[in-house]
Amino acid sequence: MAMTNEELRTDTAQLAERLRQIRIEQGRNPDPEPRPNVVDIPLSKALVDRLQPLKVIAVKYAGVLASGQVTRIDVSKLAKYEEAAKVLRYSKGFWCGLHALGAGAFLQIIKSVNEAIDSGTTEELDINGLMRKVHFSIGLMTKDSALSHDIKDYEKEHGRGAAVMAEEDVDTAIAEVLPEINEYEEDDRYE
Template sequence: MAMTNEELWTDTAQLAERLRQIRIEQGRNPDPEPRPKVVDIPLSKALVDRLQPFKVIAVKYAGVLASGQVTRIDVSKLAKYEEAAKVLHYSKGFWCGLHALGAGAFLQIIKRVNEAIDSGTTDELDINGLMRKVHFSIGLMTKDSALSHEINDYEKEHGRGSAVMAEEAVDTAIAEVMPEINKYEEDDMYE
Protein backbone atom coordinates (compact mmCIF):
# COMPACT_ATOMS: atom_id res chain seq x y z
CA MET A 1 0.00 0.00 0.00
CA ALA A 2 1.35 3.42 -0.94
CA MET A 3 2.19 5.89 1.80
CA THR A 4 0.92 9.45 1.77
CA ASN A 5 3.40 12.32 1.77
CA GLU A 6 2.60 13.04 5.39
CA GLU A 7 3.24 9.41 6.35
CA LEU A 8 6.55 9.51 4.46
CA TRP A 9 7.61 12.69 6.27
CA THR A 10 6.69 11.17 9.63
CA ASP A 11 8.48 7.93 8.80
CA THR A 12 11.58 9.83 7.65
CA ALA A 13 11.59 11.95 10.81
CA GLN A 14 11.30 8.81 12.97
CA LEU A 15 14.17 7.16 11.11
CA ALA A 16 16.34 10.28 11.47
CA GLU A 17 15.64 10.37 15.20
CA ARG A 18 16.44 6.65 15.52
CA LEU A 19 19.79 7.20 13.78
CA ARG A 20 20.52 10.14 16.11
CA GLN A 21 19.82 7.92 19.13
CA ILE A 22 22.10 5.18 17.80
CA ARG A 23 24.90 7.73 17.39
CA ILE A 24 24.32 9.07 20.94
CA GLU A 25 24.38 5.51 22.37
CA GLN A 26 27.70 4.96 20.61
CA GLY A 27 29.10 8.13 22.18
CA ARG A 28 29.25 10.05 18.94
CA ASN A 29 27.93 13.39 17.76
CA PRO A 30 24.16 12.93 17.16
CA ASP A 31 24.39 14.63 13.79
CA PRO A 32 27.07 13.33 11.43
CA GLU A 33 29.48 15.78 9.91
CA PRO A 34 28.81 16.64 6.27
CA ARG A 35 30.82 14.60 3.81
CA PRO A 36 34.17 16.36 3.41
CA LYS A 37 35.07 17.61 -0.06
CA VAL A 38 38.77 16.73 -0.03
CA VAL A 39 39.38 15.54 -3.59
CA ASP A 40 40.42 18.44 -5.78
CA ILE A 41 39.43 18.70 -9.45
CA PRO A 42 42.72 17.40 -10.96
CA LEU A 43 42.49 14.17 -8.95
CA SER A 44 38.75 13.98 -9.62
CA LYS A 45 39.34 14.28 -13.36
CA ALA A 46 42.01 11.57 -13.21
CA LEU A 47 39.59 9.28 -11.34
CA VAL A 48 36.81 9.97 -13.84
CA ASP A 49 39.27 8.96 -16.57
CA ARG A 50 40.14 5.79 -14.62
CA LEU A 51 36.45 4.90 -14.45
CA GLN A 52 35.92 5.03 -18.23
CA PRO A 53 36.89 1.34 -18.78
CA PHE A 54 34.42 0.49 -16.02
CA LYS A 55 31.73 2.27 -18.00
CA VAL A 56 32.57 -0.01 -20.95
CA ILE A 57 32.08 -3.00 -18.64
CA ALA A 58 28.68 -1.57 -17.66
CA VAL A 59 27.66 -1.23 -21.31
CA LYS A 60 28.66 -4.84 -22.02
CA TYR A 61 26.85 -6.02 -18.88
CA ALA A 62 23.72 -4.19 -20.02
CA GLY A 63 23.96 -6.18 -23.27
CA VAL A 64 24.13 -9.43 -21.30
CA LEU A 65 21.07 -8.41 -19.28
CA ALA A 66 19.25 -7.36 -22.47
CA SER A 67 19.69 -10.89 -23.79
CA GLY A 68 17.83 -12.12 -20.70
CA GLN A 69 20.88 -13.66 -19.07
CA VAL A 70 22.71 -13.01 -15.84
CA THR A 71 26.37 -13.73 -15.30
CA ARG A 72 28.63 -13.70 -12.30
CA ILE A 73 31.40 -11.10 -12.31
CA ASP A 74 34.46 -11.50 -10.11
CA VAL A 75 34.19 -8.32 -8.05
CA SER A 76 37.76 -8.67 -6.80
CA LYS A 77 38.94 -7.81 -10.31
CA LEU A 78 37.02 -4.53 -10.08
CA ALA A 79 38.73 -3.35 -6.89
CA LYS A 80 40.57 -0.50 -8.61
CA TYR A 81 37.26 0.86 -9.90
CA GLU A 82 35.65 0.48 -6.50
CA GLU A 83 38.50 2.45 -4.92
CA ALA A 84 38.28 5.16 -7.61
CA ALA A 85 34.53 5.50 -7.01
CA LYS A 86 35.00 5.62 -3.23
CA VAL A 87 37.56 8.43 -3.46
CA LEU A 88 35.58 10.29 -6.12
CA HIS A 89 32.57 10.47 -3.74
CA TYR A 90 34.59 13.10 -1.87
CA SER A 91 35.20 15.31 -4.90
CA LYS A 92 34.95 19.07 -4.70
CA GLY A 93 33.24 18.88 -8.08
CA PHE A 94 29.53 18.07 -8.21
CA TRP A 95 29.65 16.50 -11.67
CA CYS A 96 32.71 14.45 -10.79
CA GLY A 97 30.81 13.14 -7.78
CA LEU A 98 28.00 11.98 -10.06
CA HIS A 99 30.50 9.69 -11.80
CA ALA A 100 31.18 8.12 -8.41
CA LEU A 101 27.46 7.69 -7.83
CA GLY A 102 27.05 5.90 -11.18
CA ALA A 103 30.04 3.62 -10.61
CA GLY A 104 28.92 2.80 -7.07
CA ALA A 105 25.39 2.00 -8.21
CA PHE A 106 26.68 -0.30 -10.95
CA LEU A 107 28.94 -2.10 -8.44
CA GLN A 108 25.91 -2.68 -6.21
CA ILE A 109 23.98 -4.14 -9.14
CA ILE A 110 26.83 -6.56 -9.87
CA LYS A 111 26.98 -7.61 -6.21
CA ARG A 112 23.21 -8.09 -6.08
CA VAL A 113 23.26 -10.31 -9.18
CA ASN A 114 26.22 -12.27 -7.80
CA GLU A 115 24.32 -12.88 -4.54
CA ALA A 116 21.28 -14.08 -6.49
CA ILE A 117 23.44 -16.45 -8.54
CA ASP A 118 25.19 -17.76 -5.42
CA SER A 119 21.91 -18.34 -3.59
CA GLY A 120 20.12 -19.78 -6.63
CA THR A 121 17.46 -17.07 -6.68
CA THR A 122 18.09 -15.56 -10.11
CA ASP A 123 14.45 -16.18 -11.04
CA GLU A 124 13.53 -13.48 -8.48
CA LEU A 125 15.63 -10.83 -10.25
CA ASP A 126 13.81 -8.16 -12.24
CA ILE A 127 16.03 -8.15 -15.33
CA ASN A 128 14.24 -5.17 -16.90
CA GLY A 129 14.60 -3.20 -13.69
CA LEU A 130 18.29 -4.07 -13.49
CA MET A 131 18.76 -2.98 -17.11
CA ARG A 132 17.16 0.39 -16.32
CA LYS A 133 19.42 0.83 -13.30
CA VAL A 134 22.51 -0.07 -15.33
CA HIS A 135 21.42 2.38 -18.02
CA PHE A 136 21.02 5.11 -15.39
CA SER A 137 24.46 4.27 -13.95
CA ILE A 138 26.01 4.51 -17.41
CA GLY A 139 24.40 7.91 -17.86
CA LEU A 140 25.96 9.16 -14.63
CA MET A 141 29.39 7.91 -15.76
CA THR A 142 29.18 9.74 -19.10
CA LYS A 143 31.71 12.50 -19.68
CA ASP A 144 29.60 15.41 -20.90
CA SER A 145 29.59 19.19 -21.17
CA ALA A 146 28.73 19.69 -17.49
CA LEU A 147 31.93 17.89 -16.50
CA SER A 148 33.86 19.90 -19.09
CA HIS A 149 32.49 23.14 -17.63
CA GLU A 150 33.54 22.08 -14.15
CA ILE A 151 37.08 21.41 -15.37
CA ASN A 152 37.16 24.63 -17.41
CA ASP A 153 36.01 26.64 -14.39
CA TYR A 154 38.84 25.12 -12.36
CA GLU A 155 41.36 25.96 -15.08
CA LYS A 156 40.09 29.55 -15.34
CA GLU A 157 40.83 29.97 -11.66
CA HIS A 158 44.10 27.99 -11.48
CA GLY A 159 45.56 28.31 -14.98
CA ARG A 160 45.32 26.42 -18.23
CA GLY A 161 46.27 22.76 -17.91
CA SER A 162 46.07 22.83 -14.11
CA ALA A 163 43.30 20.22 -14.08
CA VAL A 164 45.62 17.64 -15.63
CA MET A 165 47.36 15.29 -13.22
CA ALA A 166 50.16 12.96 -14.28
CA GLU A 167 49.08 9.32 -14.02
CA GLU A 168 52.03 8.48 -11.78
CA ALA A 169 50.90 11.17 -9.30
CA VAL A 170 47.35 9.83 -8.98
CA ASP A 171 48.11 7.00 -6.54
CA THR A 172 50.13 9.35 -4.33
CA ALA A 173 47.28 11.86 -4.33
CA ILE A 174 44.80 9.10 -3.42
CA ALA A 175 47.03 8.02 -0.51
CA GLU A 176 47.11 11.62 0.73
CA VAL A 177 43.30 11.96 0.93
CA MET A 178 42.52 8.45 2.22
CA PRO A 179 43.14 9.19 5.93
CA GLU A 180 40.47 11.91 5.93
CA ILE A 181 38.07 9.74 3.90
CA ASN A 182 38.58 6.76 6.23
CA LYS A 183 38.10 8.97 9.29
CA TYR A 184 34.79 10.23 7.93
CA GLU A 185 33.61 6.74 6.95
CA GLU A 186 34.45 5.32 10.39
CA ASP A 187 32.27 8.03 11.95
CA ASP A 188 29.48 7.31 9.47
CA MET A 189 29.00 3.63 10.41
CA TYR A 190 25.76 2.57 12.08
CA GLU A 191 26.38 -1.10 12.81
Protein backbone atom coordinates in the same frame (compact mmCIF):
# COMPACT_ATOMS: atom_id res chain seq x y z
CA MET B 1 -5.01 12.57 -4.77
CA ALA B 2 -1.98 14.84 -4.97
CA MET B 3 -0.47 16.30 -1.83
CA THR B 4 -0.31 20.04 -1.32
CA ASN B 5 3.02 21.77 -0.78
CA GLU B 6 2.23 22.18 2.91
CA GLU B 7 1.40 18.47 3.25
CA LEU B 8 4.67 17.61 1.51
CA ARG B 9 6.62 19.86 3.90
CA THR B 10 4.92 18.26 6.90
CA ASP B 11 5.51 14.75 5.55
CA THR B 12 9.18 15.54 4.87
CA ALA B 13 9.64 16.95 8.37
CA GLN B 14 8.05 13.83 9.89
CA LEU B 15 10.31 11.55 7.84
CA ALA B 16 13.38 13.57 8.84
CA GLU B 17 12.42 13.27 12.50
CA ARG B 18 11.90 9.50 12.12
CA LEU B 19 15.39 9.20 10.61
CA ARG B 20 16.83 11.24 13.48
CA GLN B 21 15.16 8.92 16.01
CA ILE B 22 16.43 5.80 14.23
CA ARG B 23 19.96 7.20 14.26
CA ILE B 24 19.65 8.04 17.98
CA GLU B 25 18.40 4.49 18.74
CA GLN B 26 21.43 3.13 16.88
CA GLY B 27 23.72 5.33 18.96
CA ARG B 28 24.66 7.46 15.99
CA ASN B 29 24.77 11.21 15.47
CA PRO B 30 21.15 12.27 14.81
CA ASP B 31 22.21 14.99 12.36
CA PRO B 32 25.08 13.75 10.19
CA GLU B 33 27.48 16.29 8.79
CA PRO B 34 27.83 16.54 5.03
CA ARG B 35 30.55 14.39 3.50
CA PRO B 36 33.78 16.39 3.31
CA ASN B 37 35.09 17.24 -0.16
CA VAL B 38 38.83 16.63 0.00
CA VAL B 39 39.73 15.37 -3.49
CA ASP B 40 40.89 18.17 -5.78
CA ILE B 41 39.73 18.46 -9.38
CA PRO B 42 42.95 17.28 -11.09
CA LEU B 43 42.81 13.98 -9.18
CA SER B 44 39.04 13.79 -9.70
CA LYS B 45 39.45 14.21 -13.45
CA ALA B 46 42.14 11.51 -13.52
CA LEU B 47 39.85 9.16 -11.56
CA VAL B 48 36.98 9.82 -13.96
CA ASP B 49 39.32 8.83 -16.79
CA ARG B 50 40.34 5.69 -14.90
CA LEU B 51 36.67 4.72 -14.48
CA GLN B 52 35.93 4.79 -18.22
CA PRO B 53 36.71 1.07 -18.72
CA LEU B 54 34.12 0.33 -16.01
CA LYS B 55 31.55 2.18 -18.11
CA VAL B 56 32.40 -0.13 -21.04
CA ILE B 57 31.88 -3.11 -18.73
CA ALA B 58 28.53 -1.64 -17.64
CA VAL B 59 27.40 -1.27 -21.26
CA LYS B 60 28.33 -4.91 -21.99
CA TYR B 61 26.61 -6.02 -18.78
CA ALA B 62 23.47 -4.15 -19.83
CA GLY B 63 23.56 -6.15 -23.06
CA VAL B 64 23.73 -9.40 -21.09
CA LEU B 65 20.77 -8.28 -18.97
CA ALA B 66 18.86 -7.22 -22.10
CA SER B 67 19.15 -10.78 -23.38
CA GLY B 68 17.38 -11.91 -20.20
CA GLN B 69 20.44 -13.50 -18.65
CA VAL B 70 22.44 -12.86 -15.52
CA THR B 71 26.08 -13.70 -15.17
CA ARG B 72 28.51 -13.72 -12.30
CA ILE B 73 31.35 -11.21 -12.49
CA ASP B 74 34.51 -11.62 -10.45
CA VAL B 75 34.41 -8.39 -8.41
CA SER B 76 37.99 -8.89 -7.24
CA LYS B 77 39.04 -7.89 -10.76
CA LEU B 78 37.09 -4.65 -10.34
CA ALA B 79 38.75 -3.63 -7.06
CA LYS B 80 40.71 -0.82 -8.71
CA TYR B 81 37.45 0.70 -9.93
CA GLU B 82 35.89 0.36 -6.50
CA GLU B 83 38.81 2.22 -4.95
CA ALA B 84 38.65 4.93 -7.64
CA ALA B 85 34.91 5.40 -7.05
CA LYS B 86 35.45 5.52 -3.28
CA VAL B 87 38.04 8.28 -3.60
CA LEU B 88 36.02 10.15 -6.22
CA ARG B 89 32.99 10.30 -3.89
CA TYR B 90 34.96 12.86 -1.89
CA SER B 91 35.59 15.11 -4.89
CA LYS B 92 35.34 18.86 -4.62
CA GLY B 93 33.54 18.77 -7.96
CA PHE B 94 29.80 18.12 -7.99
CA TRP B 95 29.81 16.47 -11.42
CA CYS B 96 32.82 14.33 -10.57
CA GLY B 97 30.93 13.15 -7.49
CA LEU B 98 28.00 12.11 -9.67
CA HIS B 99 30.41 10.06 -11.76
CA ALA B 100 31.46 8.26 -8.59
CA LEU B 101 27.82 7.68 -7.71
CA GLY B 102 27.22 5.96 -11.05
CA ALA B 103 30.30 3.77 -10.72
CA GLY B 104 29.45 2.82 -7.14
CA ALA B 105 25.86 2.02 -8.05
CA PHE B 106 26.94 -0.23 -10.91
CA LEU B 107 29.40 -2.08 -8.68
CA GLN B 108 26.62 -2.58 -6.13
CA ILE B 109 24.34 -4.00 -8.84
CA ILE B 110 27.02 -6.52 -9.79
CA LYS B 111 27.43 -7.55 -6.15
CA SER B 112 23.68 -8.01 -5.66
CA VAL B 113 23.42 -10.15 -8.81
CA ASN B 114 26.42 -12.21 -7.67
CA GLU B 115 24.72 -12.76 -4.30
CA ALA B 116 21.53 -13.90 -6.03
CA ILE B 117 23.52 -16.30 -8.23
CA ASP B 118 25.45 -17.67 -5.24
CA SER B 119 22.28 -18.19 -3.20
CA GLY B 120 20.32 -19.63 -6.13
CA THR B 121 17.66 -16.91 -6.07
CA THR B 122 18.11 -15.49 -9.56
CA GLU B 123 14.43 -16.02 -10.33
CA GLU B 124 13.66 -13.29 -7.78
CA LEU B 125 15.74 -10.72 -9.69
CA ASP B 126 13.87 -8.05 -11.63
CA ILE B 127 15.92 -8.04 -14.83
CA ASN B 128 14.11 -5.00 -16.26
CA GLY B 129 14.67 -3.10 -13.03
CA LEU B 130 18.35 -4.05 -13.06
CA MET B 131 18.65 -2.88 -16.68
CA ARG B 132 17.14 0.48 -15.74
CA LYS B 133 19.55 0.85 -12.82
CA VAL B 134 22.53 -0.05 -15.01
CA HIS B 135 21.32 2.42 -17.65
CA PHE B 136 21.07 5.14 -15.00
CA SER B 137 24.55 4.28 -13.72
CA ILE B 138 25.95 4.49 -17.24
CA GLY B 139 24.35 7.90 -17.63
CA LEU B 140 26.07 9.14 -14.49
CA MET B 141 29.42 7.75 -15.68
CA THR B 142 29.22 9.52 -19.04
CA LYS B 143 31.94 12.08 -19.67
CA ASP B 144 30.00 14.99 -21.11
CA SER B 145 29.86 18.76 -20.98
CA ALA B 146 28.57 18.71 -17.39
CA LEU B 147 31.93 17.38 -16.20
CA SER B 148 33.64 20.32 -17.86
CA HIS B 149 31.92 22.68 -15.39
CA ASP B 150 34.05 21.31 -12.54
CA ILE B 151 37.18 21.61 -14.66
CA LYS B 152 36.43 25.14 -15.87
CA ASP B 153 35.63 26.34 -12.36
CA TYR B 154 38.92 24.92 -11.12
CA GLU B 155 40.89 26.43 -13.99
CA LYS B 156 39.32 29.85 -13.41
CA GLU B 157 40.83 29.78 -9.94
CA HIS B 158 44.13 28.01 -10.66
CA GLY B 159 44.91 28.81 -14.29
CA ARG B 160 44.38 27.16 -17.64
CA GLY B 161 45.60 23.57 -17.81
CA ALA B 162 45.80 23.29 -14.02
CA ALA B 163 43.18 20.52 -13.96
CA VAL B 164 45.52 18.08 -15.71
CA MET B 165 47.42 15.58 -13.59
CA ALA B 166 50.20 13.41 -14.97
CA GLU B 167 49.25 9.72 -14.95
CA GLU B 168 52.35 8.82 -12.94
CA ASP B 169 51.24 11.22 -10.18
CA VAL B 170 47.73 9.77 -9.80
CA ASP B 171 48.68 6.77 -7.63
CA THR B 172 50.75 9.01 -5.35
CA ALA B 173 47.85 11.45 -5.00
CA ILE B 174 45.45 8.60 -4.18
CA ALA B 175 47.86 7.26 -1.56
CA GLU B 176 48.05 10.72 0.02
CA VAL B 177 44.30 11.26 0.28
CA LEU B 178 43.19 7.66 1.02
CA PRO B 179 44.08 7.65 4.76
CA GLU B 180 41.93 10.74 5.29
CA ILE B 181 39.07 9.19 3.31
CA ASN B 182 39.35 5.91 5.24
CA GLU B 183 39.10 7.91 8.45
CA TYR B 184 35.89 9.53 7.18
CA GLU B 185 34.54 6.13 6.14
CA GLU B 186 35.10 4.74 9.65
CA ASP B 187 33.63 7.79 11.35
CA ASP B 188 29.84 7.72 11.46
CA ARG B 189 29.38 11.48 11.62
CA TYR B 190 28.91 11.93 7.90
CA GLU B 191 26.11 11.36 5.42
